[in-house]
Amino acid sequence: MANKVALVTGGTGGIGTVMCKRLAKDGYKAVANYYSKVVPTADAEKWRDDLRKEGYDVHIADGDVTNFASCADMFKKINSEIGQVDILVNNAGITRDAPLHKMTEQQWYDVINTNLNSVFNCSRLVIEGMIAKGWGRIINISSVNGQKGAYGQTNYSSAKSAMYGFAKSLALEVAKKGITVNCISPGYIGTSMVMAIKEEIREKIVAQVPVGRFGSPEEIANMVSYLASDLGAYITGANMAVNGGLHMY
Numbered sequence: 001m002a003n004k005v006a007l008v009t010g011g012t013g014g015i016g017t018v019m020c021k022r023l024a025k026d027g028y029k030a031v032a033n034y035y036s037k038v039v040p041t042a043d044a045e046k047w048r049d050d051l052r053k054e055g056y057d058v059h060i061a062d063g064d065v066t067n068f069a070s071c072a073d074m075f076k077k078i079n080s081e082i083g084q085v086d087i088l089v090n091n092a093g094i095t096r097d098a099p100l101h102k103m104t105e106q107q108w109y110d111v112i113n114t115n116l117n118s119v120f121n122c123s124r125l126v127i128e129g130m131i132a133k134g135w136g137r138i139i140n141i142s143s144v145n146g147q148k149g150a151y152g153q154t155n156y157s158s159a160k161s162a163m164y165g166f167a168k169s170l171a172l173e174v175a176k177k178g179i180t181v182n183c184i185s186p187g188y189i190g191t192s193m194v195m196a197i198k199e200e201i202r203e204k205i206v207a208q209v210p211v212g213r214f215g216s217p218e219e220i221a222n223m224v225s226y227l228a229s230d231l232g233a234y235i236t237g238a239n240m241a242v243n244g245g246l247h248m249y
């Protein structure tokens, strides 16, 4: 594993940070993508330095996942400075919740660009390298709300459920090349994304979770670690639900 490179998009966020720590602990060269227009480079460097002080050897890479050219520049830099990406975790995501009758065009496109078009941009830019190497892992961070829908999330649910079709089709294309492509669909995880929901609505949501609590980022990172490892070699085109029983199928 020592020479394998794992890139987590939106890697300095709530779940991304814990994924990076876990991948570094597993022995990969973990790289956190961030976008310097929303996370200043000085903040990303502090994030990296703090984690290094804790003993996690992580790297950072600037790039806007909504923009193909920006991603191309980022991968070029990663290739020359760290190495070819072997494990891609498509984790960057945003919510812009509103019921459809109030949703703006901007809210629609921002969510589709960040949560879905990013998956094309990054996967397209790593897939040829993975095919040439004969090994690779692509892991899309979808959502329980891509499976079941959610009030105020026509944009987000559309993007997250489209990830399943993408993963299944790409999994077929690269199955013989040693590459697996999967989705993880977290339930509600206690990061700022969920803490931004109005408290009274949050209480209604947690009351619907059979295990009676929100999940932790570690519980998602565990699944990433498994799918990235050789233990996950026979899992492809799958969706792993990690949702405390909120949606069963």
Ligand code: CAA
Residues within 6 Å of the ligand: 095, 097, 098, 099, 102, 142, 143, 144, 145, 150, 151, 152, 153, 156, 186, 187, 188, 189, 193, 194, 197, 198, 201, 204, 205
């Ligand atoms: N569960 C149950 N009831 C909900 C609900 C939910 N998830 N979301 C909204 N409601 C209810 C409200 O309680 C309210 O009920 P009453 O009319 O009985 O009071 C009704 O729906 C309308 O809601 P609002 O008055 O809040 O309507 P609004 O137009 O002001 O706001 C909204 C709309 C921004 C979508 C707001 O309702 C909201 O933030 N809802 C939560 C959306 C949500 O759950 N987002 C998930 C974010 S986390 C995430 O996405 C991570 C992930 O992948 C799991």
Ligand code: NAP
Residues within 6 Å of the ligand: 009, 010, 011, 012, 013, 014, 015, 016, 033, 034, 035, 038, 039, 063, 064, 065, 066, 090, 091, 092, 093, 094, 114, 141, 142, 143, 144, 185, 186, 187, 188, 189, 190, 191, 192, 193, 194
């Ligand atoms: P988060 O803390 O907001 O992390 C998302 C990260 O993506 C942030 O670091 C964000 O940067 C980054 N990002 C946004 N736009 C970007 C862009 N254009 N280019 C590069 N990076 C960008 O939220 P989280 O809870 O960790 O969510 C991580 C993933 O899990 C998301 O895909 C989310 O949809 C999914 N998910 C979360 C939950 C949950 O309950 N929390 C449940 C299911 C699925 P900024 O913070 O600067 O915007």
